[in-house]
Amino acid sequence: MSLAKHYPDRPDKVYFFGTCLIDLLYPEAGLAGMQLIKREGVQVIFPQDQTCCGQPAWNSGYRDETRAVVLNQIRTFPQDYPIVVPSGSCAGMLRHHYPEVFKGRPEAGLVEDFSQRVFELTEFLVHVLKIELRDLGEPTKVALHTACSARREMGVADEHEALLRQLGNVQLVEQARKAECCGFGGTFAVKHPDISAAMVTDKAKAITDTGADQLVSGDCGCLMNITGHMQHQGIGPKGQHIASFLWERTHAAES
Amino acid sequence: MQQKAEFEQRVQKALNNPQLRRNFRVAMDGLMEKRSNAFPDKEALEALRITGANIRANALVKQPELLEQLEANCTRNGIQVHWAETIEQANRIVLEIMERHQATGMIKGKSMVSEEMELNHFLEAQGNSCIESDLGEYIIQLDHETPSHIIAPAIHKSKQEIAQLFQEKHPDIPYSEDIETMTRSARKILRGKFFEADVGLSGVNFAVAETGTLCLVENEGNGRMCTTVPPVHIAVTGIEKVVEKLADVPPLLKLLTRSASGQHISTYFNMISSPRKPGERDGPTEVHLVLLDNQRSRIYADEELFDSLRCIRCGACMNHCPVYTRIGGHAYGSLIPGPIGSVIEPQKFGLENFGVLPTASTLCGACGEVCPVKIPLPKLLHRLRYEQVRNDHTGATIGQGSQRSTREALIWKLWSWAHANPAVYRGGTRLAGLLRGVVPNKIGPWTRVRTAPKIAPKSLHQLAREEGFENE
Numbered sequence: 001m002s003l004a005k006h007y008p009d010r011p012d013k014v015y016f017f018g019t020c021l022i023d024l025l026y027p028e029a030g031l032a033g034m035q036l037i038k039r040e041g042v043q044v045i046f047p048q049d050q051t052c053c054g055q056p057a058w059n060s061g062y063r064d065e066t067r068a069v070v071l072n073q074i075r076t077f078p079q080d081y082p083i084v085v086p087s088g089s090c091a092g093m094l095r096h097h098y099p100e101v102f103k104g105r106p107e108a109g110l111v112e113d114f115s116q117r118v119f120e121l122t123e124f125l126v127h128v129l130k131i132e133l134r135d136l137g138e139p140t141k142v143a144l145h146t147a148c149s150a151r152r153e154m155g156v157a158d159e160h161e162a163l164l165r166q167l168g169n170v171q172l173v174e175q176a177r178k179a180e181c182c183g184f185g186g187t188f189a190v191k192h193p194d195i196s197a198a199m200v201t202d203k204a205k206a207i208t209d210t211g212a213d214q215l216v217s218g219d220c221g222c223l224m225n226i227t228g229h230m231q232h233q234g235i236g237p238k239g240q241h242i243a244s245f246l247w248e249r250t251h252a253a254e255s
Numbered sequence: 256m257q258q259k260a261e262f263e264q265r266v267q268k269a270l271n272n273p274q275l276r277r278n279f280r281v282a283m284d285g286l287m288e289k290r291s292n293a294f295p296d297k298e299a300l301e302a303l304r305i306t307g308a309n310i311r312a313n314a315l316v317k318q319p320e321l322l323e324q325l326e327a328n329c330t331r332n333g334i335q336v337h338w339a340e341t342i343e344q345a346n347r348i349v350l351e352i353m354e355r356h357q358a359t360g361m362i363k364g365k366s367m368v369s370e371e372m373e374l375n376h377f378l379e380a381q382g383n384s385c386i387e388s389d390l391g392e393y394i395i396q397l398d399h400e401t402p403s404h405i406i407a408p409a410i411h412k413s414k415q416e417i418a419q420l421f422q423e424k425h426p427d428i429p430y431s432e433d434i435e436t437m438t439r440s441a442r443k444i445l446r447g448k449f450f451e452a453d454v455g456l457s458g459v460n461f462a463v464a465e466t467g468t469l470c471l472v473e474n475e476g477n478g479r480m481c482t483t484v485p486p487v488h489i490a491v492t493g494i495e496k497v498v499e500k501l502a503d504v505p506p507l508l509k510l511l512t513r514s515a516s517g518q519h520i521s522t523y524f525n526m527i528s529s530p531r532k533p534g535e536r537d538g539p540t541e542v543h544l545v546l547l548d549n550q551r552s553r554i555y556a557d558e559e560l561f562d563s564l565r566c567i568r569c570g571a572c573m574n575h576c577p578v579y580t581r582i583g584g585h586a587y588g589s590l591i592p593g594p595i596g597s598v599i600e601p602q603k604f605g606l607e608n609f610g611v612l613p614t615a616s617t618l619c620g621a622c623g624e625v626c627p628v629k630i631p632l633p634k635l636l637h638r639l640r641y642e643q644v645r646n647d648h649t650g651a652t653i654g655q656g657s658q659r660s661t662r663e664a665l666i667w668k669l670w671s672w673a674h675a676n677p678a679v680y681r682g683g684t685r686l687a688g689l690l691r692g693v694v695p696n697k698i699g700p701w702t703r704v705r706t707a708p709k710i711a712p713k714s715l716h717q718l719a720r721e722e723g724f725e726n727e
């Protein structure tokens with residue numbers, strides 16, 4: 001998928017869409033994503049009027065309710081800058097589903113222009129900024145969980161891995177059935193909690209079995225699900241968003 | 256909401272059965288690996304999938320003419336064609352054929368459409384006997400069960416469970432857990448049944464309009480026996496199984512067997528083009544084709560849902576579905592389980608009966624990724640989620656709007672208002688940050704197996720402002 005996509009030249013400015021989950025629960029991950037971009041000499045704009053991509057309502061079948069929320073985001077990112085999103089799931093919504101939300105409606109053209117500007121954070125770092133990372137951290141073993149939307153909708157599984165492989169002291173370990181869903185699925189986890197629990201139990205075990213010191217993911221929904229379960233069971237490594245992880249390992253504290 | 260409660264009960268039962276869980280996990284892992292090995296070249300696979308999708312899409316677009324052509328060519332070949340709008344009509348047609356021949360015994364090859372018709376049940380109620388000759392179907396018939404998978408109907412059973420079942424039903428056969436031995440026993444039992452039966456029944460994988468040929472894919476040879484040994488052969492199939500020409504068959508067959516079981520080709524591939532001709536020494540004297548609609552025309556009429564009719568019933572979507580792998584086929588409560596079942600069954604039997612199924616998916620996309628004819632399964636599941644709560648009464652699906660609850664609709668309205676108004680949203684997150692200390696650490700079923708997520712003291716909005724990131 002990433003082969004077919006067209007990436008722009010390095011811009012002077014980008015918009016950052018932080019996602020509501022990061023806003024509320026993992027703000028440090030959003031900030032790390034913005035700092036990574038800023039360090040590359042690109043100005044990062046964080047419009048204060050952004051809210052949620054609208055995915056929860058969209059996936060629950062409430063399409064009119066989704067449209068109102070989508071229009072707010074479209075209004076909030078008016079300039080022609082790329083929009084960078086630290087989540088495969090929300091990026092997938094903005095890039096691939098927004099046009100569906102407005103299919104056959106007068107706003108369709110406007111929405112299409114918006115969607116074309118959307119990039120998931122890791123693909124933006126790799127393909128647009130061509131970032132080069134220098135690892136300052138201690139040797140560590142890391143397991144990566146790539147969200148299904150990042151893998152299949154955005155096609156950025158390789159980009160996640162490529163960034164981690166740039167870090168000299170990081171050993172990437174692979175869990176069994178790594179491409180299988182962790183069982184989050186947004187409202188699925190609430191509507192079908194038992195199936196979701198069975199899935200996350202297996203996922204947490206596969207990750208724990210690798211003996212990794214740390215779990216990294218590009219999506220906070222999965223992270224909240226998997227680390228929430230591991231904490232509950234008292235097993236497994238701690239989890240971190242890939243942006244936080246990359247930033248922490250490559251950022252020399254100014255002293 | 257009764258369907259949801261019943262679904263949950265079945266799910267519970269499956270999840271709490273470690274043997275069942277193991278059976279599915281092992282079987283699905285095996286099938287996924289076989290498929291993957293059968294398609295070593297990913298680019299070639301993608302090209303083949305595009306070909307397959309185009310062939311099926313083309314056949315659907317031309318379906319009305321192709322069905323007429325199929326009927327004309329079958330008739331010319333001596334195959335008698337019958338049309339059934341409903342399953343009741345289809346069952347009647349089969350019964351009338353049997354009555355005309357004073358037939359009471361049927362031997363069956365594997366056919367999902369006959370399951371859709373509940374044909375065995377119907378015929379048995381009329382005093383006839385139906386014997387399943389596909390090994391998997393035979394096993395579940397012995398145990399009075401329904402299929403748990405569309406190509407491997409007894410996949411929910413381990414070989415030990417099957418050995419015990421055989422011993423219980425056929426105490427005269429020595430107990431064995433060896434698959435070869437069990438298969439040989441079943442074959443011995445079934446062999447005689449082919450010769451006793453008055454009628455043989457089969458499904459159809461592809462019905463070729465150009466030549467009036469019925470193609471049947473199978474691995475056990477029982478399909479060939481069913482369609483050649485008894486004096487009458489009845490094939491039942493859905494109207495969407497028609498393809499335009501013979502040349503369409505090889506790519507579809509290649510996709511079907513590789514996606515289903517990783518086989519490069521099935522052990523048997525039958526092409527049935529007529530009853531026994533004068534001078535021929537075997538074959539049935541009559542061949543009938545029953546073409547069933549049962550809501551397919553309704554599905555056909557919707558330009559998006561239409562894609563669900565491309566299905567060639569390979570089962571790959573269920574093999575790769577993490578939900579199916581956990582709960583197995585029976586938990587769905589529908590004839591066809593897994594992603595394609597959750598798309599088709601609610602459309603055929605109503606969202607009021609099967610509306611819960613499209614929600615029983617994380618929309619992870621594994622199904623759509625492997626479907627050999629590129630059916631956008633997540634998109635169709637999504638569409639049905641919309642159909643079940645929309646309230647504009649377009650009538651596109653049966654049971655449209657039936658799952659809408661006032662409470663849920665209100666919650667989404669409020670949610671929408673809060674997220675379409677930035678000031679309200681920011682106020683909400685600020686409040687959440689302030690109240691983070693008093694947020695309960697038990698939140699519904701989420702915290703049964705997980706800790707509660709922690710609200711951050713400062714939102715990203717706040718941090719971005721503090722760190723000097725511009726607003727515009």
Ligand code: SF4
Nearest residue numbers: 566567569570572626
């Ligand atoms: S939907 Fe696709 S993957 Fe599923 S059974 Fe049909 S053809 Fe196979």
